[in-house]
Amino acid sequence: MLRFILTRASLVVPTFLGIMLLSFVLIRLVPGDPIEVRMGERGITPERHAQLLHQFGLDRPLWQQFASYVGQVAQGDLGVSIITKSPVIKEFAALFPATLELGLSAILFAIVFGLPAGIVAAVRRGSAFDHGLMGISLTGYSMPIFWWGLLLILLFSVQLGWTPVSGRLSAMYFVEPKTGFLLIDALMSDEKGAFRSALRHLILPTIVLGTIPLAVIARMTRSSMLEVLNEDYIRTARAKGLGVFRVVGLHALRNALIPVVTVIGLQVGTLLGGAILTETIFSWPGIGSWLVESINRRDYPVLQGGILLVASLVMLVNLAVDLLYGVLNPRIRR
Amino acid sequence: MSAEIRDVPPPGPLADVWASFTENKGAVAGLVVIVAIALVAILADVLAPHSPIEQYRDALLVPPVWAGGSWSHPLGTDDIGRDILSRLIHGARLSMIIGSIVVTLSLVAGTVLGLAAAFFKGVTDIAIMRLMDIMLALPSLLLAIVIVAILGPGLFNAMIAVSIVTLPHFTRLARASAMSELTREYVASSRLAGAGSLRLMFMTVLPNCLAPLIVQATLGFSNAILDAAALGFLGLGAQPPTPEWGTMLAGSLQFIQRAWWVVSFPGFAILVTVLAFNLMGDGLRDALDPKLKR
Numbered sequence: 001m002l003r004f005i006l007t008r009a010s011l012v013v014p015t016f017l018g019i020m021l022l023s024f025v026l027i028r029l030v031p032g033d034p035i036e037v038r039m040g041e042r043g044i045t046p047e048r049h050a051q052l053l054h055q056f057g058l059d060r061p062l063w064q065q066f067a068s069y070v071g072q073v074a075q076g077d078l079g080v081s082i083i084t085k086s087p088v089i090k091e092f093a094a095l096f097p098a099t100l101e102l103g104l105s106a107i108l109f110a111i112v113f114g115l116p117a118g119i120v121a122a123v124r125r126g127s128a129f130d131h132g133l134m135g136i137s138l139t140g141y142s143m144p145i146f147w148w149g150l151l152l153i154l155l156f157s158v159q160l161g162w163t164p165v166s167g168r169l170s171a172m173y174f175v176e177p178k179t180g181f182l183l184i185d186a187l188m189s190d191e192k193g194a195f196r197s198a199l200r201h202l203i204l205p206t207i208v209l210g211t212i213p214l215a216v217i218a219r220m221t222r223s224s225m226l227e228v229l230n231e232d233y234i235r236t237a238r239a240k241g242l243g244v245f246r247v248v249g250l251h252a253l254r255n256a257l258i259p260v261v262t263v264i265g266l267q268v269g270t271l272l273g274g275a276i277l278t279e280t281i282f283s284w285p286g287i288g289s290w291l292v293e294s295i296n297r298r299d300y301p302v303l304q305g306g307i308l309l310v311a312s313l314v315m316l317v318n319l320a321v322d323l324l325y326g327v328l329n330p331r332i333r334r
Numbered sequence: 335m336s337a338e339i340r341d342v343p344p345p346g347p348l349a350d351v352w353a354s355f356t357e358n359k360g361a362v363a364g365l366v367v368i369v370a371i372a373l374v375a376i377l378a379d380v381l382a383p384h385s386p387i388e389q390y391r392d393a394l395l396v397p398p399v400w401a402g403g404s405w406s407h408p409l410g411t412d413d414i415g416r417d418i419l420s421r422l423i424h425g426a427r428l429s430m431i432i433g434s435i436v437v438t439l440s441l442v443a444g445t446v447l448g449l450a451a452a453f454f455k456g457v458t459d460i461a462i463m464r465l466m467d468i469m470l471a472l473p474s475l476l477l478a479i480v481i482v483a484i485l486g487p488g489l490f491n492a493m494i495a496v497s498i499v500t501l502p503h504f505t506r507l508a509r510a511s512a513m514s515e516l517t518r519e520y521v522a523s524s525r526l527a528g529a530g531s532l533r534l535m536f537m538t539v540l541p542n543c544l545a546p547l548i549v550q551a552t553l554g555f556s557n558a559i560l561d562a563a564a565l566g567f568l569g570l571g572a573q574p575p576t577p578e579w580g581t582m583l584a585g586s587l588q589f590i591q592r593a594w595w596v597v598s599f600p601g602f603a604i605l606v607t608v609l610a611f612n613l614m615g616d617g618l619r620d621a622l623d624p625k626l627k628r
Contacts, residue, residue, distance in 0.1 A: 018465070142605060144563055144567075147604060273473030
């Protein structure tokens with residue numbers, strides 16, 4: 001078991017180094033240097049330009065810049081934003097809870113609706129519910145989520161006036177950030193109505209971000225359940241006279257869940273990619289919109305650090321899913 | 335009374351695939367929609383009532399015909415008076431071109447890389463597959479955004495970016511199927527007969543790896559259209575006045591209060607096209623992979 005964990009975990013190291021190199025090289029290829037971008041229309045004298053380049057170490061050979069970058073990362077230093085002058089890791093830490101709150105709520109939404117729907121579709125295979133669900137989930141899977149967001153805003157915010165259009169909290173409330181999760185912070189604060197406001201702001205982005213995972217989870221649960229329901233031990237359980245709920249809920253679900261757990265873990269990448277679009281539409285102050293802004297401002301360190309952190313996150317979650325899979329299913333431990 | 339015995343050949347492999355493909359109603363519906371969109375794309379110049387970029391200054395934000403508009407602009411006009419129906423029709427052409435180019439690029443490059451990894455093993459294999467793993471660790475949209483930031487915004491660069499992002503899927507698939515084919519006896523006998531590496535790769539093994547690659551290509555088409563539209567929406571893909579569907583949605587949030595038609599139609603066009611390709615891809619997978627058949 002320990003051997004399996006160590007082998008699998010050691011594979012992460014070269015990938016991590018590769019991600020560092022990739023993010024470093026990609027960023028250097030972006031045209032226009034950050035000093036010029038920062039000065040913008042005002043212009044800058046060549047002397048001052050050279051001085052600033054030197055100050056940020058941008059005039060050294062590329063390999064030296066990369067070597068010092070790896071050294072810094074090893075110490076947890078991801079550089080300082082050229083625009084805001086604050087450490088990248090600090091900016092990430094400040095914005096990440098917003099993305100995490102949105103992402104968790106989206107995945108929860110997807111599981112709460114996708115899992116039962118997939119189970120029922122599998123048990124009632126070929127029924128109208130099954131066909132309907134498969135049609136809906138393929139539609140959800142094909143959805144351009146930025147348009148889906150606009151459509152939901154059109155219906156629920158503009159036509160019905162039920163939900164706010166953007167942001168995380170109405171401007172009339174001030175909630176002191178303690179956990180960074182606005183729902184929890186709002187509950188702990190004395191502001192009345194803040195929790196309600198935070199919840200209302202969260203609903204539409206959650207649906208938008210959760211739609212594709214919902215479709216994937218429903219489809220995966222259905223096909224995995226169908227496979228398990230054909231197994232001999234299910235027939236045995238039925239033959240013993242066990243009720244439907246016991247057979248499906250206890251015997252089948254437990255085994256059918258293994259691939260579903262994997263698929264849920266693999267949604268992390270989809271979620272972070274979707275967060276870029278969702279956060280842009282709803283002006284959600286998370287890392288998705290932060291990264292897009294950093295590209296427009298050519299803020300190298302932010303982009304570099306952000307990519308590194310996002311990729312590491314995806315990698316670690318995938319590793320965790322793999323390990324969990326190994327624990328759940330002893331057959332794949334080699 | 336002698337019954338005539340005719341020589342009926344067994345159905346060929348293509349006929350067999352076609353037969354099981356047509357059993358799947360969704361897949362056929364997808365195919366029909368795709369053919370229709372392709373026709374619209376080809377005949378865009380004939381079908382479109384107006385030029386996609388001409389601005390009718392006296393007809394700004396005209397609603398669709400059933401919501402108080404006129405037949406001269408059946409689906410209404412946008413904020414600078416361009417005919418939305420004509421833009422959608424020309425957008426179909428762009429989406430089909432985007433899909434074809436992206437799929438061709440990533441299919442060819444991915445197949446070559448995947449086959450090379452499977453054949454040459456060792457360092458080549460490790461280098462290629464590690465690179466693909468790294469690319470897969472980044473959310474594809476983020477990677478595409480970074481690539482567009484490097485190359486500069488625009489339709490062509492967006493297509494390159496999306497091709498690079500979809501590359502790992504084709505590479506992994508090609509490698510996996512080539513690996514399993516390489517253990518077969520026909521490959522060994524072909525090698526013994528003196529076939530060189532290139533011949534083995536492309537003439538002997540590749541034809542037997544095609545089925546999963548074709549399915550992935552169909553699904554890749556829908557991904558390409560979605561990703562390119564997302565880039566357009568973020569202002570990084572096709573630039574105005576190009577009538578690309580995602581680009582059409584880019585500035586539409588500000589009109590959401592007074593002109594729902596500007597927001598609704600382009601996204602609907604994306605959804606229908608992507609859905610059609612996904613339906614057809616699912617059908618093809620079932621038809622080409624006998625193991626999944628009921």
